[in-house]
Amino acid sequence: MTSNSHVSTLPGSFIFRLRRLYIKSESLRGYSLLSPTLLAMLVGLAMPLIVLLTLSFWIQEYLDFIRTFSLKNYLDFFQKPIYTKILFKSIRMSGMVTIVTVLLAYPMAYYIAFRVKHNKLIWLILITVPFWTSYLLRVFAWKIMLGYNGVINSGLKTLGILSEPLEFLLYNPAAVVITLAHAWAAFAILPIYVSLEKIDRSLLEASRDLGENTFMTFMRVTLPLSLPGVIAASLLVFIPTVGDYVTPSLVGGPRGIMIGNIIQSMFGKAQNWPLGAAISVMSMLTVTLMVCLFLWGTHNFRKRVA
Amino acid sequence: MKSNRPSWKPDGLLIYAAMYLTFIYLPVLFLPLFSFNSSTYITFPLKDFTLKWYDKMINSPDMHQALFNSIKVGMVVAILSTIFGLLAAKAVTRYRLKGRGPLVSFIMIPLVIPEIILAISLLILISQAEIPLSLWTVGFSHLLLCIPFSMLILISRMEGFDKSLEEAAMDLGENAWMTFWRVTFPIVLPGIVASLLLTFTISFDEFVLAFFLSSTDPTLPIYIWSSLRFPTKIPAILALGASIFVVSFFVVSFAEWLRRRGVKLEPTSGI
Numbered sequence: 001m002t003s004n005s006h007v008s009t010l011p012g013s014f015i016f017r018l019r020r021l022y023i024k025s026e027s028l029r030g031y032s033l034l035s036p037t038l039l040a041m042l043v044g045l046a047m048p049l050i051v052l053l054t055l056s057f058w059i060q061e062y063l064d065f066i067r068t069f070s071l072k073n074y075l076d077f078f079q080k081p082i083y084t085k086i087l088f089k090s091i092r093m094s095g096m097v098t099i100v101t102v103l104l105a106y107p108m109a110y111y112i113a114f115r116v117k118h119n120k121l122i123w124l125i126l127i128t129v130p131f132w133t134s135y136l137l138r139v140f141a142w143k144i145m146l147g148y149n150g151v152i153n154s155g156l157k158t159l160g161i162l163s164e165p166l167e168f169l170l171y172n173p174a175a176v177v178i179t180l181a182h183a184w185a186a187f188a189i190l191p192i193y194v195s196l197e198k199i200d201r202s203l204l205e206a207s208r209d210l211g212e213n214t215f216m217t218f219m220r221v222t223l224p225l226s227l228p229g230v231i232a233a234s235l236l237v238f239i240p241t242v243g244d245y246v247t248p249s250l251v252g253g254p255r256g257i258m259i260g261n262i263i264q265s266m267f268g269k270a271q272n273w274p275l276g277a278a279i280s281v282m283s284m285l286t287v288t289l290m291v292c293l294f295l296w297g298t299h300n301f302r303k304r305v306a
Numbered sequence: 307m308k309s310n311r312p313s314w315k316p317d318g319l320l321i322y323a324a325m326y327l328t329f330i331y332l333p334v335l336f337l338p339l340f341s342f343n344s345s346t347y348i349t350f351p352l353k354d355f356t357l358k359w360y361d362k363m364i365n366s367p368d369m370h371q372a373l374f375n376s377i378k379v380g381m382v383v384a385i386l387s388t389i390f391g392l393l394a395a396k397a398v399t400r401y402r403l404k405g406r407g408p409l410v411s412f413i414m415i416p417l418v419i420p421e422i423i424l425a426i427s428l429l430i431l432i433s434q435a436e437i438p439l440s441l442w443t444v445g446f447s448h449l450l451l452c453i454p455f456s457m458l459i460l461i462s463r464m465e466g467f468d469k470s471l472e473e474a475a476m477d478l479g480e481n482a483w484m485t486f487w488r489v490t491f492p493i494v495l496p497g498i499v500a501s502l503l504l505t506f507t508i509s510f511d512e513f514v515l516a517f518f519l520s521s522t523d524p525t526l527p528i529y530i531w532s533s534l535r536f537p538t539k540i541p542a543i544l545a546l547g548a549s550i551f552v553v554s555f556f557v558v559s560f561a562e563w564l565r566r567r568g569v570k571l572e573p574t575s576g577i
């Protein structure tokens with residue numbers, strides 16, 4: 001596990017001194033255990049992000065990059081309204097997805113944490129079972145559900161309720177929001193469940209003994225104490241969905257495209273990597289800003305309630 | 307009249323839970339349903355029952371190659387990420403390190419940036435370094451994504467057990483390596499199994515990174531993605547989805563059985 005097996009034992013040798021230092025210094029041993037992971041992250045995360053930032057200041061010319069510093073991509077980003085418009089639309093859509101997912105998940109997590117007495121694990125497994133199929137197929141399942149000849153339309157037609165298929169079901173932002181809310185459900189339930197499960201039950205009894213009714217107990221004890229889970233769930237859903245391009249391209253149609261589709265096309269068909277890099281940098285900054293605003297907002301909320 | 311109240315009363319939350327389960331199950335259950343339907347088109351009314359799509363799935367060498375690639379990448383990624391995660395978790399929980407907080411946050415970054423950004427940054431780096439795209443580049447990117455998960459699982463497992471057990475072994479004369487094998491490893495084992503399973507699943511199902519970083523040798527999600535454009539290929543893909551589902555059901559049940567047999571697990575605080 002550690003690298004000290006091939007060490008010379010000659011006293012006074014350099015390696016010997018190194019080894020003694022290694023055994024004596026706790027933090028050195030700690031860092032050496034951490035080093036493979038840190039190295040992987042430096043090469044695979046820090047370096048690529050630096051290269052991304054650098055590339056965003058270059059210019060694409062045919063198949064080559066012009067490697068001189070330029071703000072052209074960022075000017076493009078701000079001057080052509082389409083990029084900022086789609087970025088903000090993506091933020092709005094992911095925000096919607098987050099709200100819908102968390103609101104739907106909370107009562108479910110609450111039910112498992114407080115009402116289920118035995119076999120909580122069975123319920124948790126029951127929640128995750130639908131997520132054992134491929135992500136792509138879960139998204140595709142909604143295309144099957146909502147499509148022109150899909151399950152809902154053809155089902156209702158077979159039952160004689162509809163004479164003509166409904167066209168507005170698929171290929172719009174609402175379809176993207178529903179699909180994502182479904183695809184990320186487990187990511188919202190689990191953190192909320194964990195934070196609800198941690199709540200000391202005697203606090204709830206105390207609140208009721210002191211005369212609060214069930215609703216006020218929930219508002220003043222349960223909800224504030226479960227906020228960490230709600231925050232974690234929101235971030236776990238919001239951040240990945242902003243950049244998603246699978247769902248928009250399968251069920252979103254032209255009106256449902258998101259910033260992920262733009263980035264993907266810059267690195268694919270449009271072949272403009274530097275502009276794609278600049279859009280990515282701007283998206284990342286915007287997402288970070290939104291997350292900070294959100295954390296600041298929830299922090300204030302908690303202070304007010306407490 | 308309170309005393310006459312029936313023992314069962316309609317529980318709003320229970321009804322909600324049932325509706326919620328319907329919402330998350332219903333769309334997914336249509337996949338296996340249509341995989342047994344003899345029509346190529348996925349629409350009601352259903353036609354005859356058939357197994358021909360499963361037959362088609364079994365006789366598709368492209369699909370097998372993709373499946374094999376995904377299993378290969380997933381296994382390598384699961385093992386490496388669990389080893390890295392184990393070392394890092396030990397470092398973080400057993401040693402006092404300066405700058406522990408920022409270092410851990412840095413390692414966790416892949417969890418909080420959109421995958422597409424990770425994918426294109428790696429793509430830029432790899433193409434600038436003129437490394438050819440292959441399953442190795444896909445595997446490397448999956449490793450970055452999986453290490454944080456391994457580390458989180460193993461940290462919560464390591465924090466859960468008493469450090470004095472390790473110290474006792476050392477005091478009784480075991481060296482660091484034997485202490486690890488005979489004390490730490492057996493206790494952390496459930497965490498290791500959980501980490502292997504979770505990281506394999508993540509890698510096996512991962513699409514975005516593989517989309518940007520694979521070459522002509524596709525992983526299974528890439529194969530599925532390219533097949534979704536051809537209506538004639540879709541029923542066989544549904545059959546594949548249903549099969550993956552059944553296999554993961556057995557794997558998860560097996561893991562659960564293993565867990566119950568093994569060390570009794572105290573409630574852990576995490577994912």
